[in-house]
Amino acid sequence: MIGIDLFSGAGGMSLGxxxxxxDVQLVVEADKYAAATYLHNHKPKYGIFIDDIRKFQPQTPFVNRSNGLVVFGGPPCQGFSTSNQRTRSALNDNNWLFKEFVRVVKLYQPDWLVFENVRGILETEGGIFAEQIINEFESLGYTVSADLLHAHHYGIPQKRARFFIVGSLHGIKYNFPKPNPSTIVTVAMAFDDLPKLENGASICTLPYAKETTNSYTSKLRKNLNDCSNNLVTRNNSIIIERYKHIPQGGNWENIPEHLMNNYKDKSRCHTGIYRRLCANDASVVIGNFRKNMLIHPSQDRGLSIREAARLQSFPDDFIFKGSIGFQQQQVGNAVPPFLAKAIFESLLSQA
Structure with a gap:
């Protein structure tokens, strides 16, 4: 089956x-840094359109659609995020970019569509966005299925909920892959063989600390001898001192008052700030892990790019490009590849 990826980001959904x-052949992504990462790791036949999707017009027809065509992607989700209350409304223009997804589906009339977004799209404005998106697809003749999937139920070490809409142009009612909540991949398992790092670590490529000891890291490590993107934000000394007071599972509330004097009202901090990950559980949502200052379970520092990528299920041979800030954004915004893989495997089995 041929694929078109809209709002691709670094390419997590394409990878899955x-x-x-x-066979993902055409890609649309406005951010040039995410597009650089995508092109480093993927080689779409018809390339990537690096600009605002509102300027995108089909140029190259797919001459062989005998095996089917699927259009997939996730419009920008920050406006629906539960951590961005100020933008969770119909007044945010980015919340209407789903209409561009609908426009492209109307132009190509693919056999299948896969639309992805955050849980917050079900809550924003009483759920009108999710309802309207489903109605738009149905008006184009698609038989639509929708569900909220939890990444840690699909072998991914992260408690990340993603909303999916899958539609068939041929009257097929899509069945979502069955979850397996009984087997949880933990943070400790994900980080098992990665190198020990310091605050501000800046050497990109390093050898593994040891041989891998679990099936999850084996799948991501493959046959590599070293891994890249071992970069950590350099926090100042007061931030590191705060980290020292936070136990696994704790957050800013564990930091002594005298270390939080620069906050006018620290009680207004949300619970995700200064969160130290629990080694023996799946991670909290990665999202903007630098801004939230997510903390390594046993080391007093933030997460490296590679550690966050492991929590997202990116294999170690997937290389992120750009400055550390852009890399962090790309990892945090991505759809976990293993979750996308489960969606598409189920789709192909039903096509």
């Missing part, structure tokens, strides 16, 4: 699609 057997 490719793992499942989809």
């Amino acid at each position: 699609a490719r793992m499942a057997g989809v």
Whole structure:
């Protein structure tokens, strides 16, 4: 099956699609840094359109659609995020970019569509966005299924909920892959063989600390001898001192008052700030892990790019490009590849 990826970001959803057997041939992504990462790791036949999707017009027809066509992607989700209350309304223009997804579906009339977004799209404005998106797809003749999937139920070490809409142009009612909540991949398992790092670590490529000891890291490590993107934000000394007081599972509330004097009202901090990950559980949502100052379970520092990528299920041979800030954003925004893989494997089995 041929694939078109809209709002691709660094390519997490494309990677999952490719793992499942989809030939992703055309990509649209406005951010040039995410596009650079995408092109480093993927080689779409018809390239990538690096600009505002509102300027995108089909140029190259797909001459062979005998095996089917799927259009997939996730419009910008920050406006629906539960951590961005100020932008969770119909007044945020980015919350209407789903209409561009609908426009492209209308132009190509793919056999299948896969639309992805955050849980917050079900809550914003009483759920009108999710309802309208489903109605738009149905008006184009698609048989639509929708569900909220939890990444840690699909072998990913992160408690990340993502909303999916899958539609068939041929009257097929899509069945979502079955979750397996009984087997949880933990943070400790994900970080098992990664190198020990310091605050501000800046050497990109390093050897592994040891041989891998679990199936999850084996799948991500493959046959590599070293891994890249071992970069950590350099926090100042007061931030590091705060980290020292936070136990696994704790957050800013564990920091002594005298170390929080620069906050006018620290009680207004949300619970995700200064969160130290629990080694023996799946991670909290990665999201903007630098801004939230997510803390390594046993080391007093923030997460490295590679550690966050492990929590998202990116394999170690997937290289992120750009400055550390852009890399962090790309990892945090991505759809976990293993979750996308499960979606597309189920789709291909039903196509």
